[in-house]
Amino acid sequence: MAVLVLTGYYFCLPDPLFHAPYSTVIESRNGELLGARIAADGQWRFPESDSIPGKFEQCVLHFEDEYFYYHPGINPVSAMRALWQNIRSGKVVSGGSTITQQVIRLSRKGRKRTYLEKGIEAVLATRLELGYSKKSILNFYASHAPFGSNVVGLDVAAWRYFGVQPQQLSWAESATLAVLPNAPALIYPGKNQEELLKKRNRLLHKLFEKRVLGETSYRLAVAEPLPQQPFPLPRHAPHLLQYGGNRRPGRKTRTTIDYSLQQRVNDIVKQHYNVLKQNDIYNAAVLVMDVKTREVLAYTGNSPTDKAHQKDVDIIHAPRSTGSIMKPLLYAAMLDAGEILPQTLIPDIPTQISGYTPENFDPKYDGAVAADHALVRSLNIPFVRMLQEYGLERFRDKLESFRLRDVNKPADYYGLTLILGGAESNLWDLCKTYAALAGTVDHYTATSSEYYSREFTEPVWAEDQEADFGKPGTEKTVFDAGSIYLTLRAMQELNRPDGNQAWRYFESSRSISWKTGTSFGNRDAWAIGVTPDHVVGVWVGNADGEGRPGLTGATSAAPLMFDVFGALPRSSSFKIPYDELAQTEVCRNSGYLATPMCPAVKRQVPRSGTRTAPCPYHHLVHLDSKRQFRVNSSCENITDMVTEPWFSLPPVMEFYFRKNHSDYKTLPPFRADCFTEDRNSMDFIYPPEGKNIILPKDFDGNTNPLVVKIAHSKPGTSVFWYLDEEYIGTTQTFHEMSILPDAGKHLITVIDRNGMELRRWIEIER
Structure with a gap:
């Protein structure tokens, strides 16, 4: 019989003790509250804390249970005194419960307060004392005690009534919260203030008498006013709360967010929003990541707009047309494949391919433009022609390596518009990709010229996560470090927004590789910048897809991006990955590998670039002695000919190129007495x-x-x-x-x- 009783006693305590749903809570990397979502039962109840502040502990012990650390769960003296008071009064006027018993009562919510229930609570209280430490039991109480209205637990009560963390509570504030669970339905901030003030001051006086408080601290404490109404909980990262809450509902998560940076980014977005909304542009999002750890440092999913303009939409994960933001990926792919060099001339002429007619943002043509300049100026026609040359299916397959989850259609679905915004992606994936490009160069130059197998890993937003870069090795992940470095270097040359054009002349200026994008119809404006330390991604537009005149990446998103970079520590430049670069002679005029016929300059190119095609635009021409006409053996003796190399473009390229290059010399015509068949004139x-x-x-x-x-x-x-x-x-x-x-x-x-x-x-x- 004794064994059965002991067995029943051992298993009588529920596990877990509490089944109530909790609020979803996110904190910064240093523990500051970023935001919280109410629990499923409509209560503000934060997940259980692992400790309580010393001030609140002293207050609650002196108010509820002075002998908490000395009794085994029940206090016989207090229980007998309460019984005698109830018998004399003919009704229940005192419970005599210990904090341990109150924890049991809170866990058995909804039970009537009878003597039988009190007996059950007493048994369970002793069992609780055997299974948990005194500190744990005190934490149970602080986490589940009612504090009036729909506020449950010390953590949320401190925020709702005083707008601070529990550790920041003063003596007066701690005493106020210590007396609230005694009668939370009758007294709480904003209701029955006189009764609440009496209880608080009575407790403070007791602390003074017990010499917990000195006289000065006591007088200052009783002089503090009571809170008059609940404070709203912080909403510093509401969209991260939404994103994280869907993955960790009912939990408290310490994130990787930098609290001060998050607030600064929110302020910057608000400043730009106040300007943008004058042009009926209502939404913006910013994501800041650490390149080296892939930690999310700031997450502003939308501007401080209103419900009519979809303020609750998390733009960071919303698929939007990419505009030109993926052009650096194609540029790097062609460098990596050895199919272009940075200064290789690309045709920029009126183009139609299978019924598709791309146009530049500025409807003009250069005839031919260096590939890196085409990237800097974000010219559409050269990149469409580059995509056609590289191969649409091949590039679509390459994008699979970046795990852009919204690029999920076959190549034929996108066509050549893929490089101009024909596909959709999101700020999260694009920042992840740019971070991986920067990380490839960082890792390669920091190690013995090694790559990491999982460079394009997912970013992390919770402190208990860690980016998995895989194992180091000699095999490149997607692109070699040399091609990426040259791409990032070219991206530093983009013309910055007004006021930043002379950045390189100032010692304090920041070297940032960045790219903008504008979708068709001016619906989406992008700007993504990267340094060896940080990635900043910005999207600006309207969540409902409405386009606006003047909404471009350069004018709307880039200024916001540069302001965010201004809030970050200054970063160094990318280090040169020498082992993946080769010094070679490049044709000065065409950017192709030099031949004996063209003036050459030495340039750093990817190692694969040493296998690119030689210059096709330089060839030997035969001139008469005065160099006025071309000649051939039909009209001139070979001994009288002057032979020299000549830079000459095909007719349509030449037509536009010479308008923009006054030093370009067209081929002299053949002398009238010469017989020729020129099929490419x-x-x-x-x-x-x-x-x-x-x-x-x-x-x-x-x-x-x-x-x-x-x-x-x-x-x-x-x-x-x-x-x-x-x-x-x-x-x-x-x-x-x-x-x-x-x-x-x-x-x-x-x-x-x-x-x-x-x-x-x-x-x-x-």
Whole structure:
């Protein structure tokens, strides 16, 4: 029988003791409260704390149970005194419960307060004392005691009534909270103030008498006013609370957030929001990460807007059109593959590919532009042509390495628009990718030229997480460190927003590699910057997708990004990964590998770049003795020819290139007595092959003509124009012809005086 009783006594205590749902709570890396979400039962109840402040402990012990550390869960003297008082009064006027018994009563909520229940509580209290330390029992009490209204537990009570952490409570504040659980339904801040004040001051006087408080501390404490109404809980990172709460509901999580930086970023976003909303732009998001640890340091998921403008939407994880923000990935991919060098000339001319006609943001053409300048200026046409050359399917497969979860369609779905915003991604994944690029260079230069197998790892936001970089090795993760370094170096040359253009001339300036992006229709503005230490990602726009004039990455997102960088410690520049770079001779004019025919300069290129194609734009030409005309053996003795290398672009590239480069010299024409067949001297500029053209009408209803243009490498050459085999005119020097054909298919034919012929089919729609 005794064994059964002992067994029953051993197992009588529930485990766990409390089953109540808890609030979801997030703290900064140093323990400051960032935000909390109410528990499922509508109570503000923080998860159990592992300790309580000394001031509150003294207050609650002197108010509730002075002999807490000396009794085994029940205090017979207090119990007998309470019984005698109740018998004399004919009703329950005193409970005589210890703190341990109150913990049991809190765990058995809803039970009627009868003598039988008191007996059960007494048994369970002694069992609780055997299973837990006194400190743990005190923590149970502090975590589950009611403090009035829907406030449960010391942690949340300190915030709701005084707006501070429990460790920051004064003696008066601690005493106020110590007396509240005694009658939380009758007295709490804002209600029955006189009764609350009497109880608090009575407790403070007792502490003074017991010499817990000195006279000065006592007088200052009783002079403190009572709180009049609850404080709102901090909301420094509401969208991180939303994100983390979905993964860790009902838990207290210490995050990696830097508290002061989070507040500063919130202030910066608010300042920019107040300006942006004047242009009906209402949403913005900022993510700051540590490159070396991949820890999230600041997480502002939206601007301080209102419900009408989706203030609760977490933009950081929302899929949005990427604009040009992925161009550095293609640039690095082609460097890594040895298919371009940083200064390789890329065509920037009117382009149509399978019915797709990309255009630059500034509707002008350079003819040819260095690849790094195309990246710096974010030119669309060169990058579409680069993507076509690299291979759409191949680049789409490469993006799989970055684990961009919203890029989840096959290559054919996106087409060549993939590089201009045809795909969607989110700020979290893009910052993760840029951090991995920077981390690759950091790790490579910090180790013995090694890569980490999981460089593109997920960021971490909770302190108990740690980024898994995998194992070091000699195999590159995605791109080699040299290609990434040259990409990041090129990204430092972007023109900064107003007021920052002369950054490199100041010693205190920051070296930042950054890129902007603007989606079609000015719906999304991006800016992502990276240093060896930090990544700052910014998105600006409207959460409902409404575009706004003037909403661009350069004008709306970049200024915000640079202000956030201003709140971060200054970082050094990226170190050069020498083992992944090679010094080689590059053609000064074209950026290709030098040949004996072109003037060369030494440049650092990726090791794979030493295998790129040699310059195709330099070739030897034969001139007469005065260097006025080209000649050949049909018209000039070989001994009288002057042979020299010449930089010459194809006709359409040359047509635009020479407008922007006054030092460009076109090839001299052949002397009239020379026989030649030059098959590459002219090309169509407009219209593209097979294009369907709609001729617009003016205000009078008259149909405007179509202007057809060609480029010819020989200035002054006569060109004869035909429409559907009928002669329509001749041009010389400026080769443009206005035509007004009927609806339907038509053939345009041009023939120069040397017999070179070009044909182009078009279709006119009316």
